[in-house]
Amino acid sequence: MELRCLLLNIVFISVVNAMLAFGFANLDEEKRCSYGRIEKLMRIRCHAMDLKEVPQSLKTSVEVLDLSYNRIRKLKSSSFQRYSDIKFLLLYDNMILSVEPGTFEPLTALQEVDLSNNGLTTIPMELFQLPKLRNLYIDSNDLRNLHHDLQLLETPIGAPLEYLNVANCELHDIPDLGILPNLWQLNASLNPLSNFNVDKLGNLCHLRVIDLTKTQMSPCSCQRVTNHLRDIGANAQFVPLCMEALDGDACPLNYNRTVDSPTFHSCLASAELAETRSFWLFAAGCFGGSFLVLLVFCYCIHRWRKKRQNRRLSQAAQNRKHFVISPRNATNHRLEDQPLHCDTA
Structure with a gap:
């Protein structure tokens, strides 16, 4: 009896191990x-x-x-x-x-x-081509060599990014994703950003919030970011405050490099084109919907009129007096040229 129980236990343990080995435990x-x-x-x-x-x-x-x-x-x-x-x-x-x-x-x-x-050591490039991707959180990954992979990125990207979080990724510069007309918030905090290039802000014409806290940006870069955000009316709440304005010779204003740059104007043009396209798509949808409703309404009116006409014809047919053959026509004395006689029922 004990041997039998021992054998049953061995079989049970073997079955459990097999289930674990083949992944049935995941069920x-x-x-x-x-x-x-x-x-x-x-x-x-x-x-x-x-x-x-x-x-x-x-x-x-x-x-x-x-x-x-x-x-x-x-x-x-x-x-x-x-x-x-x-x-x-x-x-x-x-x-x-x-x-x-x-x-x-x-x-x-x-x-x-x-x-x-x-x-992760890179961002899957296919994410940037998803047609509806608005928010991407990729923070706290080691992306220090991301710029090598971005050289092969096809721009402009297809994803309509609105929020991008690349905080604490060992980045030395903000990622260059080309023109992003919809991006309004960027979190690049906790990165060295020792090679920060303010020119890339020209790609972000609708940027409203940028978080650059605890970075190693130079005072000049900090001043340029602040000037750029003030010029476009963005929120500088999360930007390292540059308490003292630097001399123009030491840190030239960046207006001609960002707001007045061809990239910035191209970004604005892309945003306006997208807005115009959305408006016309909306207008076409409204027109098509209204036209469809009108067609359905006309069809219903036609069906109603046709039913009413059929109902009237049917009622008229029911009220019409029926004609029957007169018994006088059955007499043998009727001449061939005499008309038939009809009686009303």
């Missing part, structure tokens, strides 16, 4: 992901579950996916193929070291992604 972890809704969006929260990869048995209609505080080391090209409806993706505080090409391509509805506090 239990995935079941523990909480489902809910946030602002009418389908949310799945797999927060702090010690996951080592992106679960593949979640509902494909997920729109907000929280995978933060896990142990994911690598994002594969198949990680999000089943979840193309994701709009908000949280991947902060993982152990992500690499991202395979094509990982984010299926996420055409993605509006915000948080990849902060990982081990």
Whole structure:
């Protein structure tokens, strides 16, 4: 009897080990992901579950996916193929070291992604081509060599970025992403920025808030940033305050290098073109909708008139007196040239 129990225990342990080896244990972890809704969006929260990869048995209609505080080391090209409806993706505080090409391509509805506090050494370039990406958090990664990868970046980027967080990434200059007409807030704090080039602010014609706290910018660079932001009416709240204005010879004004630069005017032109395009698209949509409503209205009127006409004809047919053959026509004495007699019923 004891031998039999021992054999059963051995078999049970073997089965459990096999399940762990083939990843069946992840099914239990995935079941523990909480489902809910946030602002009418389908949310799945797999927060702090010690996951080592992106679960593949979640509902494909997920729109907000929280995978933060896990142990994911690598994002594969198949990680999000089943979840193309994701709009908000949280991947902060993982152990992500690499991202395979094509990982984010299926996420055409993605509006915000948080990849902060990982081990990335570059930003996946395909993120910059997502058509709806507005907010990108990539802070607290080691991106000191990012400028090498950005040399191959196709500009202008397709993503309509509005907020970019690259704080604490060991950057020596703000990233050069080309003209960003929609970007209004940039967080580049906690970076050395020893090679900061104020000319790049010409790409950000609608910048309103910039955080450059705890950086190693030179006093002249600080003064130029402050002057630039004041000139465009931006918020200098989070800019290192330059208490004393520097001599113009030591730090020339940068108006001709930023606000009056061809890049700045090209940025403004891009923003105006996008605004004009949006207006005409809106107008075309309104016109098309109104025209469709008018067509439906006319069709309904036509159907109503036709039904009313048919109803009147039917009523007239019912009220009409019916004619029957007169019995006089059946007599044998009727001449052939005499007309037939009809009686009304």
